[in-house]
Amino acid sequence: MDFAIEPPERADRERGGAGRGGTNGRRGAPLYQQIAEQIRDAVRRRELVSGARLPAIRDLAARLQVHRDTVGLAYESLASEGWVETRVGRGTFVSGPVSSAPIDPPLSPLVSRLLDHSESRTPHAVPSDTIAFHALVPDPDLFPVDAFRRSLNDALATGGADLLGYADGGEAGLREVIAAHLAQHGIAAEPDAVVTCQGASQGLSLVARAFAAPGDAIAVEEPTYQAALGILIGVGLRPEPVPTHAAGDEPGVDLEALERVLAQPSVKAFYTMPTFHNPLGITTGREHRRRLLAIAAAAGKPIVEDACAIDLRFRGRSVPPLAALDDSGLVLPLFSFSKSLFPGVRCGAVLARGRSLEALRALKRATDLGDARTLQAAVASFVRSGHYRRHLQQWRRTLAVRCDAMLEALQEHLPRDLRWVAPEGGYQIWVELPRDLDAREVHAAALRAGVLIAPGDQFHVAGRRARGFRLVYAQSDPEEIREGIVRLAGVIDQLRTASVAAKGRAVNVGGTHG
Amino acid sequence: MDFAIEPPERADRERGGAGRGGTNGRRGAPLYQQIAEQIRDAVRRRELVSGARLPAIRDLAARLQVHRDTVGLAYESLASEGWVETRVGRGTFVSGPVSSAPIDPPLSPLVSRLLDHSESRTPHAVPSDTIAFHALVPDPDLFPVDAFRRSLNDALATGGADLLGYADGGEAGLREVIAAHLAQHGIAAEPDAVVTCQGASQGLSLVARAFAAPGDAIAVEEPTYQAALGILIGVGLRPEPVPTHAAGDEPGVDLEALERVLAQPSVKAFYTMPTFHNPLGITTGREHRRRLLAIAAAAGKPIVEDACAIDLRFRGRSVPPLAALDDSGLVLPLFSFSKSLFPGVRCGAVLARGRSLEALRALKRATDLGDARTLQAAVASFVRSGHYRRHLQQWRRTLAVRCDAMLEALQEHLPRDLRWVAPEGGYQIWVELPRDLDAREVHAAALRAGVLIAPGDQFHVAGRRARGFRLVYAQSDPEEIREGIVRLAGVIDQLRTASVAAKGRAVNVGGTHG
Incomplete structure (x- = not known):
């Protein structure tokens, strides 16, 4: 010793x-x-x-x-x-420690379910030379870091110690900015109706908890934003899938199926992303939205509208968000700066009124006593000084260029029987596969060829199969995009050749017995 | 038109x-x-x-x-x-909106309960000339705003766009800093065992969800940190109170009562604040801690140790945190910079291992996809550069001076039959009342006299009465503290005089019938 x-x-x-x-x-x-x-x-x-x-x-x-x-x-x-x-x-x-034999106390059954879900979706480590079409994140090379740093310094110089105190209800300046910004999208809301939260993801967990208790269900589009599935499972809820289509007569959620699902007493709300849907990339039309609202109103079930991508339209005409078409208070829109500015500020918001608003405020307080006001004030200053508008203009131009590069490459290199819909905004394109191709096999083979795609299964409730995959063009420049699609096309070609060869062998084998 | x-x-x-x-x-x-x-x-x-x-x-x-x-x-x-x-x-x-008749969709019963709880505890608006002894918040006048702004700029200059991306698992630099800091308190933990969260309050809501499902209970000290009650109710849990004493043979939670409560199958964990207890201000001794650990280990129930105040000792010798006495993994310590630096950075952490650690990580991800790394990196830089140590030295000196000013004033002005224990750190003193005084009446009368105190009921499970109140000395300078205690003493004097007069009248009235 x-x-x-x-x-x-x-x-x-x-x-x-x-x-x-x-x-x-x-x-x-x-x-x-x-x-x-x-x-x-x-x-x-x-x-x-x-x-x-x-x-x-x-x-x-x-x-x-x-x-x-x-x-x-x-x-x-x-x-x-x-x-x-x-x-x-x-x-x-x-002296020795009092207790030393390792004890792993039993977890709540709700959490065990979440762990099973998480483990079924552990992300791949990305090799450094891989072209990444898989993750729905903005391109860090285009983050306006310096302008934001100035906004942060401005905010601290103006707000001082006050910003470093508790954040009851969220920074007032940010709530004003968000209310004014959403008004431009036709959503009428007072700053008091804005509940700030850690990104829209926290907004979804708060809204889900407001309307549903463990054991209840929330209707979701299928495919849907994969993190939403974890969020709902994390608060003990069952995501109830409603088929949703990228193409066809009426793109969007199947309204008849939705009506049936919302009629179930255990289904307490509907989570939807009508604008630049993740992962489908589509935007529903106004008529579809009207019918959707009528269905929800008839069922008396709230709609959680994920409006995180509404600032990312780079062509075509805007369709009013569901929340702009609704005066009943049934639509609770989620907004976030994560996709349009950067995720790391964790600045999101959910809008509500009446008892729903009180419930969200109380839940937010009981979850973490409020957000970091310093960053909220910085984002408010960033928006007010016009930086956000300028950044959006540039970011939308970039998205348009990258989207076009991907669409051209898809058109040129992919087989004719694969289908996709050109998006008018957002980050992604959904590619639908014919019956002879399996999205998981395409994903595995593409990874070996140095391209990472998001196979459709991850946007589905566990155990349900998807017939497509998502490609994100937001993170790569046009040259990488073309190279990635060329590799992907090569992979699909090889898979088909191998499959035809295997079938050939199967026929031969069959032949010896026939 | x-x-x-x-x-x-x-x-x-x-x-x-x-x-x-x-x-x-x-x-x-x-x-x-x-x-x-x-x-x-x-x-x-x-x-x-x-x-x-x-x-x-x-x-x-x-x-x-x-x-x-x-x-x-x-x-x-x-x-x-x-x-x-x-x-x-x-x-x-x-065109008109599709749905316009107001609809207030029914809330989850769990949330209705939270709203009832919140509404029972709506805080008073504080008149500007009031001396505030009621809120457990640090003094903004002493926030090291400029040093922190430099740390923030350093962090952004070093980390750049990367810090503004998603924050999977929390900023590595902050996890290292917290692990190294807690090692100084005897808590051995690798940075990987640190789950960062939005203040310790979010840590508690995550831990509670990890071990308990709605309908279950978490044992809490009574009195306890009032926000903890809202947090537990917010995730659908029942706080199960265990009597806790400021003075007597053995200050701290009643260990026999704790043993009985932890034996109940529905009670899944115990939330405790052994160091500078809120609201009691006391710190339990090592022997009490050993017995507490033995009880929890025997019951196999995890302990959530609120260690948010451990950096705030200004006199006496430190007692190792429960987590430093435990090698079993049964103690999950919560740490936060909210009380020692400022709340507004929302930088907290919970430490765990094994499946508990995996569960907390998954729950955190499913709650909000992680914290704002910019602020986390700034706090890490602030600690590493020695600013935190210097700030702590100064802040502890200030707390000691303010604490002494309050103790002296209490000694000088309060009646002899009121009791309190001198704290060795933290923000607050608990005053125990004799039977003839009601904490709510003292609170109401003090508010009229321009002093705000925290009546004990708010630290109790709803409907249960407390025989004392909490005084926070952290927010006021010595002169304000003395003035506040003089006013408080005057109020107590008046209440007693009025009570004696009323009794006198009652005796007289009784006399006419007797």
Whole structure:
């Protein structure tokens, strides 16, 4: 047993002894306390482990050139604090932890379900030379970091210490900015109706908890935003899938199926993303929206409208959000700066009124006592100074260029029997596969070829199969996009050749018996 | 019906016309689109409300000096988008919202319970000349705002766009800093064991959800941190109170009662604040901690240790946190910078291992996809550069001075039969009342006298009465503290005089019948 310990220093020797370094943290304190503190440190650093015997008092006193009573006092004080135990006739030992056999307390069944869900969706590590079409995240190379830093400094210079206090209800300036911004999309809301939250994802977990109790269900589009599935499962809810189509007579959620699902008493709300749907990339028309609202109103079930992409239209004409078509309070829109600015500010919002609004405020308070006002004030300043508008203009132009590059490459290289719909905004294109191709196989083969795509299954409730995959063009420049699609086309070609060859063999084998 | 609309401008006229202002947002676009966009704007601004009739095509064409077909095209395009409806022979009308009768969808019963709880605890508005002893918040005048702003700029300069991306698992630098900091308190943890969260309050809601499902209970000290009650109720849990004493033979939670409560199958964990307890201000001894750990280990129930105040000791010797005495993994410590630095950064953490750690990570991801890394990196930089240590030294000195000022004033002015325990750290002193005084009455009378205190009931499960109140000395300077205690003493004196007078009257009244 050995550990680092230095002779204590008397207070009157301290002034001259600047060269001693910091190991003896309490110079100037009584000698016995300096010794005790060094022993405590050694226990904390685990140089002295539980059960270790301390040096005999006279030995340590000799080593440290102090009186035995000083060491005795140090040991007594450690014993009284419980750091060491004196066993009569045997010496002084470092106390052991009270409980040491590992205990893994049982988890809530709700959480076990969430862990099963999460483990079924563990993301791949991305090799560095891979072209990444899989993740719905903006391109960090285009983040307006400097302008944002200025906004952050402005906000702190103006708001000062106040911004670093508690954030009851969220920064007022950000709520004003969001209300004014959503008004431009036709959504009428007072700043007081805005509940800020950590990204729209937290908004969804709050709204889900407001209307549904564990065991209940929330209707979701299928396919849908995959994190939404985890969020709902995380609060003990069952996502109830409603078929949703990228193409056909009426793109969007199947309204007849929705009507049936919303009629179920256990289904408490509907989560939908009508504008630049994730993962389908489509935007529903106004007529579809009207019918959807009528169905929800008839069922008396709230609609959680994910409006996180509404600022990302780069062509075509805007369709009013569901929340702009509704005066009943049944639509709770979720907004976020994550896709249009950057995710790392975690600035999102949900709008509500009446008891729903009170419920969301109370839930937010009971979840984390509110958001970081510093970042909220910075985003508000960023928007007010026009930076956000300018950033959006540039970001939409970039998205349009990248989207076009991907559409052209798809047109040129992919087989004719694969289908996709050109988006008018957002980050992604959904590719629908013919029956002979399996999205998971395409995904695995593409990964080997250095392209990462998002196979459709991950946007489905666990265990349900999808016939397509999502491609994100937001993260790559046009050259990478073309290269990635060329590789993807090669992969699909190989899969088909292999499949035809396998069938050929199967026919041959069959032939010998026939 | 009138609304602002300007003549559209041809693209070739645009260059010269800088004086026009920004009302016509799409200069350079086709004329009909410019007109349509202005009408959309008017609908968004609600200058044109649902049901309003648009001007006849020929009238608007004349007014705007364009061809009728241009206005016709604008109206058609608005109709195809659903903004307006054309009724044959009657004109063109602004479309109404689809659903308009107000609908307040039914809330989850769990949330109704939370609302009842919240409404029972609505805080008072604080008149500006009131001396505030009621709120457990640090003093904004002492926030190191400039040093923090430098840390923020350093962090953004170093981390750049990366910090503004998604925050999977929390900023690595902050997790390292927290692990190293807690090691100084004897808590051994790898950075990977640290789950960052929005203040310790979110940590508690995550841990509670990890171990308990709605309908289950979590044991809490009574009195306890009042926000903890809302947090538990917010996730559908029942706080199960265990009596906890400020003074007596053994301050802290009643261990026999705890043993009985933890034996109940529905009780899934115990939330405790052994160091500078809120609201009692006390710190339990090592022996009490050992027995507590043994009880929890025997019951196999996890302990959520609120260690948010451990950096705030200003006198006496430190007692190891429960987590430092435990090697079993049964103790999950919560840490936060809210009380030692400032709340507004929302930087907290919970430590765990094994499946509990996986569960907390999954729950955090499913709650909000992670925290704002910018602020986390700034706090990490603030700690690493020594600012945090320096700030703590200063803040602890200030707390000691304020605490002493309050203790002296209490000693000098309060009646002898009121009792309190001098704290060794933290923000607050608990005052225990004799039977003839009611904490709610003292609170109400003190508020009228310009002093705000926190009556004990708010730290109890709803409906249960407390015999004391909490005084926070952290927010006021010594002079304010003395003045506040003088006023408080006056109030107590008056209440007693009034009570004696009332009893006297009661005796007199009784006398006429006796």
